[in-house]
Amino acid sequence: MAEESAAAVLVARGLTKIYRMGEVDVVALRGIDLELYEGELVVLLGASGSGKSTLLNILGGLDGPTAGEVRWREHDLSIADDAALTSYRREHVGFVFQFYNLIPSLTARENVALVTEIADAPMEPSEALDLVGLGARMDHFPSQLSGGEQQRVAIARAVAKRPDLLLCDEPTGALDFATGRLVLDVIAQVNRELGTTTVLITHNAPIARMADRVVTMSDGLIKSDERNAAKVAPEALSW
Template identity: 65%
Template sequence: MRESKHLSEEGIAEELPEGQIFQARHLSKVYQMGEVEVVALRDVDFTLHKGEMLVLLGASGSGKSTLLNILGGLDTPTNGHVQYRDLVLSTANENELTIYRRKHVGFVFQFYNLIPSLTARENVALVTEISDNPMTAEEALELVGLEDRLDHFPAQLSGGEQQRVAIARAVAKRPNVLLCDEPTGALDLETGKIVLRALDTVNRQLGTAVALITHNAAISALGDRVVQMSSGRITESTYNAHRASMDEIVW
């Protein structure tokens, strides 16, 4: 059986092949919405590589958010196997998932989800205080160009700035992977670009793998690879011959 390939006796998986961070096999997810069953993922195979910038494209309801949530340990698949390095996420318990989120993965959402009662610096510190080898809150905010907004509360920051605080907060723990669900969805063009540039910087400078969900095809040029989803399946996976820089992107 393919699922058990990476599983040892104790249920702890063998390391993934060199260069891979995530591996998902035959992944499916069915939601029970009242009396209706909604199939969000159908038999998806998926791999994410170290340091990769991946763009996930698809219409709303195509399953890309579900995939991302399962990779991030926020949700569990109905069927199939999903593994992060030596941790099998599909069978991990609540505690293992909490530790996994705490140490290895960073999230950025469309709505910034900052803590309104904490300043930019403190929002980042919230994470660095519980991580093993974090950068300082100041370093993380400098990385996203907010070194002069350290002591501002969310209510004193623009949407773009808030989203960059969210990115700084996600990367401060030096995660191996950054999962971004429509991070520019609520932003205008110019602000969106600043946010994407911050993600680009994180990926290039820290070597953090980034999985970026968007329904804006123009952004796809930014990725090393573009995965297209539709009706819960991966319909296309292509490598960009040339990964564009931020300045080349227009939409």
């Protein structure tokens, strides 16, 4: 990693996170060090409960660490207040969630417009939906779309503002194999064509083959961090 030619845009040092769930304390992260470089596609691999979603939430400014430090370029996110984190998400980050998290009362186009409304130099919602192949279904409500289609709307919503960082949390987790591969293809395409730094969380090891770099997590710790020499296109994946 030392020989990376691109600059590290996001740096995490010694991240620790402890949750209180009901009446139980849960330690989700136990001291994580990580850098993300401009334009790369990183797959964060780990079993359920390994802490990868928690890490993603902290990297995306949805949550703060209990201890440790995160820096986005020159900004220290770990000491940022709520308003600063909101601006960070608003200006730099696009999210894709496992369960899509579309607003059920808004159509596909309106769900994307929700983000383009508040972004600085966004795409047209229709352009973003064209990008994910849903130009024809723009006026459908989430309930009228299949799971894969909903996830592609979610991706369109995430990329429409041209984010610097695209964070995808188990984007294929709720999808069947063929649909999942289509969604991954869209993510890879965004990464390639827009040059968006992308982090993709999955518990599904074969998906890691599409990454530039694979980070493996277990029990709140990073177990391995390897460059993927044999990157393949999502169409070539199978699981």
